Amino acid sequence: MKLGKVEFCHLLQIIALFLCLSGMNQAEPSRSRSKPYFQSGRTRTKRSWVWNQFFVLEEYMGSDPLYVGKLHSDVDKGDGSIKYILSGEGASSIFIIDENTGDIHATKRLDREEQAYYTLRAQALDRLTNKPVEPESEFVIKIQDINDNEPKFLDGPYTAGVPEMSPVGTSVVQVTATDADDPTYGNSARVVYSILQGQPYFSVEPKTGIIKTALPNMDREAKDQYLLVIQAKDMVGQNGGLSGTTSVTVTLTDVNDNPPRFPRRSYQYNVPESLPVASVVARIKAADADVGPNAEMEYKIVDGDGLGVFKISVDKDTQEGIITIQKELDFEAKTSYTLRIEAANMHVDPRFLSLGPFSDMTTVKIIVEDVDEPPVFTSRLYSMVVSEAAKVGTIIGTVAAHDPDASNSPVRYSIDRNTDLERYFNIDANSGVITTAKSLDRETNAVHNITVLAMESQNPAQIGRGYVAITILDINDNAPEFAMEYETTVCENAQPGQIIQKISAIDKDDPPNGHQFYFSLTAEAANNHNFTLQDNKGDVSPYLSGAVNQY
Known part of the structure; x- marks a missing residue:
């Protein structure tokens, strides 16, 4: 039968312990009679009990009970009159004793890691009287360790x-x-x-x-x-x-040991001139092999003719540089811009500054594309005046619009009839000249606000809008009117020269310096000598009155 390393080690330990115990079993009885022994650290007086100090090798795998040691009393003459009794931990179940010889055996395999020692009590009785011939004594069986446990990492992996x-x-x-x-x-x-x-x-x-x-x-x-x-x-x-x-x-x-690097030395993007302000033009990104905060970077425009027209910011999630428009683009004014952009790490580790600057540069060229734009009027708001006495066809003024595109397409004009429902005005489709189409009445409408449309002849879908405010100038085309119908009563005892009624007049016209009214009696009333009218000589007043006197 071949033995493994572990079994061979165990066998050597068992042989060594057996030789040690055999020597102790032979030598101990004589020594125990001549010397006291020690228990629990205290010196005890000479006893007549005799036994060895007991050890049991753990993990014994033999088929026969394992001999532990021998209990013996010097009262025992070997004639069979003494009986030995064992009690305590493991008595009978693990450890057994030959009541005639006092030999102790272990009947089960013992594991020191489960229990390192057992405390038992020994007693010697007279077999005939069953009375103790020795006081009961306590002893310990120690389990001798063998290397049967491998090291374990309890916190791993x-x-x-x-x-x-x-x-x-x-x-x-x-x-x-x-x-x-x-x-x-x-x-x-x-x-x-x-x-x-x-x-x-x-x-x-x-x-x-x-x-x-x-x-x-x-x-x-x-x-x-x-x-x-x-x-x-x-x-x-x-x-x-x-x-x-x-x-x-x-x-x-990660540590910040890698600077950002643009994958390309230059970029080019095409942008329509109609793109609104704050729109994103492009996204660029510098690559950084680091991660987390060490890869965070900021972008800035350091040079180029696009300063003030564009700006760049960083997307915190993707670390991209976002280029946006700050001002309106105009293809007819400028067709391209060049930006010099820098990307730099925000958290630089001083230990790695010797590797070089933790930043990189690239060039971005932005091409402005032409967009077919609607015609543009020379003024956002035109102000015109015309007399209400103007005849139909009278020229009021002229508007002008042009195509801002390079093609400079011819423009045709029209009036948005939603702002001129009664069609008071006309416009020449080619020249933009506005004329009257109907008689005007300032008292009906003093100001006309109309919208003029300018349409590209080559692309009618492109329409520009201009706004015209036409003020109607007043003429004296309305006679004065009395403010109300007067009905006057007078007492019969009224005194001559007493004022009995004040009379006022209004006029729908609106002269620059206000109205001046002159009052007089009609020819029929002038023959009635009971009353007279006193005129105020054109004095300006909201209510000018004449005085009627009774004679």
Whole structure:
């Protein structure tokens, strides 16, 4: 039968312990009679009990009960008159005693890691009277350790991180293995650590289990994760020792050791001139091999003829530079712009400044594309005046619009009839001359606001709008009117010259200096000498009155 390393080790331990116990069993009885023995640290007087100090090797796998030791009293003459009794932990179930000889055997396999010792009591009785011939005494059976437990990493598997570019010897993490064997006996629980996988990048200290970096300048961008296998071996790593392993996943954490870089030295984008202000023109991005805050960057326009026309900001989520319009574009004024743009890291690590500037430059050219624009009037608002006495066809004024595109297409004019429902005005389609189409009445409408349409002849869908305010000038075309119908009463005893009524008049016209009215009696009333009218001589007043006097 072939034995494995573990079984062979166990066999050697059993043989050594057996030889030790055999020597003790032969020598101890005589010594026990001549000397006191010690228990629980206190000196006891001479007793007539005789036994060995008991040890039992754990994990005994034999088929026969394992001999532990012998109880003997010097009262026992060997004639069978003494009977030995065993009680306490494991008595009868684990440990049995031959009541005639006092021999103790273990009937079960024992595990020191489950229980390291058993406390029992021994008694010697007279077989005939069943009375003690010795006082009951307590003793301990110790379980002798063998190396039957491998080291275990109770906290594994491990994960850890260490900054990239760390110097050699930087601590990463400490691993710990525990061994259930007796640390006070031999080397069964003395563990040493070694690295089975992960070299040459990492090392482990044999006694402490501290994992350290073993290579300089490990680059996260080249490889960001390593799987290590760490072994713990007992018996101080000697042959025949038991071992256990665990895995350690080490992640290289990022440091800012890479500057941003534009993938291209120049970019070009085409933009229609009609694009509204604040619209996005383009998105550009500088690549940065770092991650997280180390890859955060800012963009700025450092040069070019597009300063003030465009601006650039950063998208916090994508780290893109967003170019937007700040002013309206006009193809006819400028057809292209050039921007010199810089991308720079926001969080620079001073340790890596020697690598060079943590920024990069690129050129962005923006081509403005022509868009067919509607005609544009020379003025946003035209003001015109015309007398209300003007005849139909009278010229009021002229509007002018042009096609802003390079084609400079001819323009045709018309009036938006939604603003001139009664068609008071006409416009010449080619010249833009506005004329009266109907008689005007200032008292009906003093100001006409109309919209003039300018349409490209080559593309009627392109329509521009101009606004015209036409003020109607007043003429004296309305006679005065009395403000009301007067009905006057007078007392019969009224005195001559007494004022009995004031009379006022209104006029729909609107002369610049106000109205001046002159009052007189009609020819029929003038023959009535009972009343007279006193005129105010054109004095300006909201209500001018004449005075009627009774004679």
